[in-house]
Amino acid sequence: MNEPRLMNERRPLRDIIPQDDLVLLTCSEMAAADSAAIAAGTPGTELMEAAGAAVAGTVVERYRRQPVVVLCGPGNNGGDGFVVARRLHAAGWPVRLALLGSLAALKGDAARAAHLWKRPVESISAHLLDGRPLVIDALFGAGLTRPVEGAAADILARVEALGLPVVAVDVPTGLHGDTGAVLGRSIKAALTVTFFRPKPGHFSVEGRRLCGEIRVADIGIPEAVLGGIRPKLWKNDPRLWATLLRRDDVDDHKYKRGHLTVLGGASSTGAARLAALAGRRIGAGLVSIAAPRSALAVYQGAEPGNLVVESDGDEAFAQLLADERRNAVLIGPGSGRNERTRQAALAALKADRATVLDADAVTVFADRPSALFDAVSGPVLMTPHAGEFARLFPDLVAMPSKVERARAAARRSGATILLKGPDTVVAAPDGRAIINVHASPALATAGSGDVLAGIAGGLMAQGMAPLAAGAAGAWIHGEAAYRFGRAGMIAEDLIDCLPEALGAAMN
Numbered sequence: 001m002n003e004p005r006l007m008n009e010r011r012p013l014r015d016i017i018p019q020d021d022l023v024l025l026t027c028s029e030m031a032a033a034d035s036a037a038i039a040a041g042t043p044g045t046e047l048m049e050a051a052g053a054a055v056a057g058t059v060v061e062r063y064r065r066q067p068v069v070v071l072c073g074p075g076n077n078g079g080d081g082f083v084v085a086r087r088l089h090a091a092g093w094p095v096r097l098a099l100l101g102s103l104a105a106l107k108g109d110a111a112r113a114a115h116l117w118k119r120p121v122e123s124i125s126a127h128l129l130d131g132r133p134l135v136i137d138a139l140f141g142a143g144l145t146r147p148v149e150g151a152a153a154d155i156l157a158r159v160e161a162l163g164l165p166v167v168a169v170d171v172p173t174g175l176h177g178d179t180g181a182v183l184g185r186s187i188k189a190a191l192t193v194t195f196f197r198p199k200p201g202h203f204s205v206e207g208r209r210l211c212g213e214i215r216v217a218d219i220g221i222p223e224a225v226l227g228g229i230r231p232k233l234w235k236n237d238p239r240l241w242a243t244l245l246r247r248d249d250v251d252d253h254k255y256k257r258g259h260l261t262v263l264g265g266a267s268s269t270g271a272a273r274l275a276a277l278a279g280r281r282i283g284a285g286l287v288s289i290a291a292p293r294s295a296l297a298v299y300q301g302a303e304p305g306n307l308v309v310e311s312d313g314d315e316a317f318a319q320l321l322a323d324e325r326r327n328a329v330l331i332g333p334g335s336g337r338n339e340r341t342r343q344a345a346l347a348a349l350k351a352d353r354a355t356v357l358d359a360d361a362v363t364v365f366a367d368r369p370s371a372l373f374d375a376v377s378g379p380v381l382m383t384p385h386a387g388e389f390a391r392l393f394p395d396l397v398a399m400p401s402k403v404e405r406a407r408a409a410a411r412r413s414g415a416t417i418l419l420k421g422p423d424t425v426v427a428a429p430d431g432r433a434i435i436n437v438h439a440s441p442a443l444a445t446a447g448s449g450d451v452l453a454g455i456a457g458g459l460m461a462q463g464m465a466p467l468a469a470g471a472a473g474a475w476i477h478g479e480a481a482y483r484f485g486r487a488g489m490i491a492e493d494l495i496d497c498l499p500e501a502l503g504a505a506m507n
């Protein structure tokens with residue numbers, strides 16, 4: 001029987017398959033797309049006209065005709081606003097337009113758009129809101145560089161106090177397009193119309209709270225411009241990795257689907273057991289728990305499907321990994337912040353195994369992160385939550401962008417970082433990153449992280465590269481919670497919903 005050989009061949013790990021329509025562009029990449037479109041023959045004025053037309057068209061589509069006030073800022077976001085106002089007026093809507101700053105200060109495309117508006121330009125004042133109009137927020141967009149204050153902040157506060165409906169142009173004013181942070185004050189929109197591709201900021205926790213429904217309008221920027229930009233950020237979706245889940249080998253069998261070894265702790269055995277179950281449910285061929293002698297009986301009595309192997313003492317785990325069929329390792333859930341965990345993690349990295357380091361396996365290195373980073377050379381996925389991240393990368397916490405925080409940590413550690421949260425970011429050392437918002441608040445339950453780590457470990461056992469395993473794991477984890485779909489979910493429920501979630505990912 002030649003199975004063991006199959007386990008030894010180091011097949012290339014299967015990695016994500018980039019999808020252009022899932023790309024997210026930063027403000028500067030968006031400006032580059034603009035410039036490329038203009039260089040390819042589409043005047044900036046046409047882009048602005050198309051942007052304003054897209055907003056006006058969406059408003060007409062979504063709202064009954066009613067009084068509208070368009071709040072325009074001093075730049076091209078405001079320029080878009082002039083186009084929106086002109087088009088809504090032409091469609092018979094009662095429109096008022098107010099400008100922050102002076103007409104004379106407008107430049108370029110915005111000045112041209114303002115020139116085409118032949119009706120009054122008012123100044124920003126609370127009286128604009130008499131009659132409870134629909135508000136078009138064209139104050140600031142991709143050019144926001146500092147906190148919103150003064151008249152702009154005042155009018156937004158007034159809009160909010162009156163509870164008026166808001167449609168945001170590109171991004172709600174005050175939301176930073178790249179970091180998704182709020183500078184000064186912002187405004188909650190019912191609908192945000194952005195252009196060509198969304199921005200990372202649209203999907204931050206604040207971004208999702210403030211943008212409302214997000215519409216991405218085609219404004220005539222050719223897809224080909226992406227070739228020159230070479231974006232490295234995508235919104236998570238099964239289309240990035242679902243084909244990697246397919247089991248096309250006709251002679252598929254458990255040895256080909258990898259062997260995930262989970263380090264079991266002595267005290268809280270539930271975490272490792274949950275992770276092991278998740279690894280099996282997601283399709284790993286074999287999953288075993290390396291248990292200390294003192295907890296052997298507990299693990300053996302728990303789930304018959306989990307192989308349990310004794311692994312006591314610091315060197316024991318390294319000896320286990322002498323068996324190359326153990327091609328993937330998960331350390332952390334419930335394993336304790338102790339020397340055994342540290343040594344097991346270093347043994348897995350030294351043995352160049354596909355390794356997931358979660359929870360205790362991350363924080364046990366907090367005193368000397370370099371000891372961990374220096375040992376990373378192969379496929380490693382770290383899955384910290386914000387607190388664990390801060391212990392390992394304290395100096396990165398101040399970075400305003402979660403994507404950039406995760407990317408910096410990945411570059412520094414050499415591992416792929418899955419930085420958990422309602423907006424989980426998975427970032428590889430080469431800069432590629434994926435934002436996952438396919439998640440439910442119900443996931444904030446004890447043990448949920450153990451399940452996620454087990455899913456990712458099970459996928460890496462089957463040959464998925466860390467970025468793909470992290471993205472697929474985060475999405476499937478979220479889908480399982482949606483599938484459970486009712487209050488009172490506990491981590492074990494996620495395990496039972498994994499087959500449906502996996503099925504949803506593959507359809």
Ligand SMILES: NC(=O)C1=CN([C@@H]2O[C@H](COP(=O)(O)OP(=O)(O)OC[C@H]3O[C@@H](n4cnc5c(N)ncnc54)[C@H](O)[C@@H]3O)[C@@H](O)[C@H]2O)[C@H](O)CC1
Nearest residue numbers: 047048051075076077140141142143144145146147148170
């Ligand atoms: N392809 C596209 O994405 C297109 C985008 N368009 C629109 O253009 C804006 C970006 O325009 P820009 O002039 O660069 O910046 P803003 O209009 O957002 O800001 C104007 C200006 O304001 C200054 N500023 C920044 N922050 C503040 C602040 N807190 N207080 C006061 N002043 C501030 C800063 O100098 C900015 O330059 C984009 O959002 C789209 O709506 C194109 O119209 C069409 C193609």
Ligand SMILES: [K+]
Nearest residue numbers: 137140171173
């Ligand atoms: K805006």
